[in-house]
Amino acid sequence: MRVFSGIQPSGNLHLGNYLGAIVNFVSLQNKAECIYCVVDLHSITVWQDPNKLYKNIHEITAGFIASGLDPNKNIIFNQSKVKEHSELSWILNCVARLGWLNRMTQFKEKAGKNKENMSIGLYTYPILMAADILAYKATHVPVGEDQKQHIELSRDIAQKFNIDFKDRIKSIIQKDEFFILPKPLINGPVPRVMSLRDGQKKMSSSDLSDMTRINILDDEDQIYNKIRKSKTDSDVIPSDFLGVDGRPELKNLISIYAGVSKQSPEDVIKEFGGEQFSKLKKNLTDLLISEICPIGSEMKKIISDPLYIDEVLSDGAERARTISEPILAETKKIIGLA
Ligand code: TRP
Numbered sequence: 001m002r003v004f005s006g007i008q009p010s011g012n013l014h015l016g017n018y019l020g021a022i023v024n025f026v027s028l029q030n031k032a033e034c035i036y037c038v039v040d041l042h043s044i045t046v047w048q049d050p051n052k053l054y055k056n057i058h059e060i061t062a063g064f065i066a067s068g069l070d071p072n073k074n075i076i077f078n079q080s081k082v083k084e085h086s087e088l089s090w091i092l093n094c095v096a097r098l099g100w101l102n103r104m105t106q107f108k109e110k111a112g113k114n115k116e117n118m119s120i121g122l123y124t125y126p127i128l129m130a131a132d133i134l135a136y137k138a139t140h141v142p143v144g145e146d147q148k149q150h151i152e153l154s155r156d157i158a159q160k161f162n163i164d165f166k167d168r169i170k171s172i173i174q175k176d177e178f179f180i181l182p183k184p185l186i187n188g189p190v191p192r193v194m195s196l197r198d199g200q201k202k203m204s205s206s207d208l209s210d211m212t213r214i215n216i217l218d219d220e221d222q223i224y225n226k227i228r229k230s231k232t233d234s235d236v237i238p239s240d241f242l243g244v245d246g247r248p249e250l251k252n253l254i255s256i257y258a259g260v261s262k263q264s265p266e267d268v269i270k271e272f273g274g275e276q277f278s279k280l281k282k283n284l285t286d287l288l289i290s291e292i293c294p295i296g297s298e299m300k301k302i303i304s305d306p307l308y309i310d311e312v313l314s315d316g317a318e319r320a321r322t323i324s325e326p327i328l329a330e331t332k333k334i335i336g337l338a
Contacts, residue, residue, distance in 0.1 A: 003033065003139075012059075012216070062299045142185040147184070196230035
């Protein structure tokens with residue numbers, strides 16, 4: 001079992017990253033060989049301020065460590081330091097079909113009506129993601145629910161490669177298959193954390209309003225204000241989880257509470273059933289302050305030592321390369337490039 005996953009350094013590390021991915025990363029570190037990547041090349045598919053990008057890469061890395069990922073046990077690095085990702089990505093561009101990419105819902109959502117004006121990188125983004133995973137022959141990929149389609153695409157690409165080059169694979173490595181078909185692991189405590197202002201939208205670092213998300217670096221006042229002003233409806237809280245249907249903002253607050261307190265949403269709803277939103281909000285605020293603020297303080301400590309973070313990243317890149325270099329070399333040999 002080899003685990004690979006990535007988070008974009010496109011802004012603040014937030015509760016969606018934490019509950020949807022990082023908590024899961026931490027629990028996997030004792031069960032498998034894990035490779036966790038700060039996917040900086042993915043982040044530049046939309047404009048990133050060059051003065052902030054490096055800082056963001058550092059912050060995500062600090063967030064990984066502050067959340068409990070051990071940089072010795074795991075491989076932690078940033079994508080642009082290992083050129084194999086880009087090189088394999090080009091080869092996979094030539095394996096994947098246009099029709100497959102045209103089905104990707106994330107691109108459609110991000111581009112909206114403005115498709116003609118998006119970067120080509122945003123469109124081919126899932127191919128680079130497939131390269132990230134396949135360059136390590138990762139078997140499992142912990143992600144949020146929204147990334148499932150991209151993992152399926154990675155599987156399709158791996159499978160097409162294995163079929164297209166079947167004979168070469170057989171003669172060069174004496175196996176029937178070269179790439180491993182990766183499986184998504186969607187069992188983070190909250191697979192989809194939503195915006196605090198719109199229960200239908202994912203919590204995201206690219207949302208223009210900071211009030212839509214809880215950042216790991218937020219202080220107590222910010223958390224207090226954001227939860228107090230989070231969107232709700234005017235009904236009381238039901239005592240059964242079925243009752244949250246059609247009430248996305250309530251569902252989101254309950255899910256966040258459950259995720260952070262390590263309880264099931266059913267238990268949380270029992271606790272707050274029949275109450276007003278104000279009680280849920282007050283308790284959620286206290287819970288977030290006691291669970292998230294300490295991670296934020298630890299993160300700040302780590303951020304204040306940029307040399308240490310650089311060391312973690314270059315050591316990680318070196319270890320990553322020892323895995324991906326031979327896999328890329330074999331890939332090239334199989335297709336007749338070397
Ligand atoms: N696309 C992922 C996201 O936005 C990030 C990502 C890039 C990733 N490469 C990956 C996740 C490889 C898992 C594996 O969440």
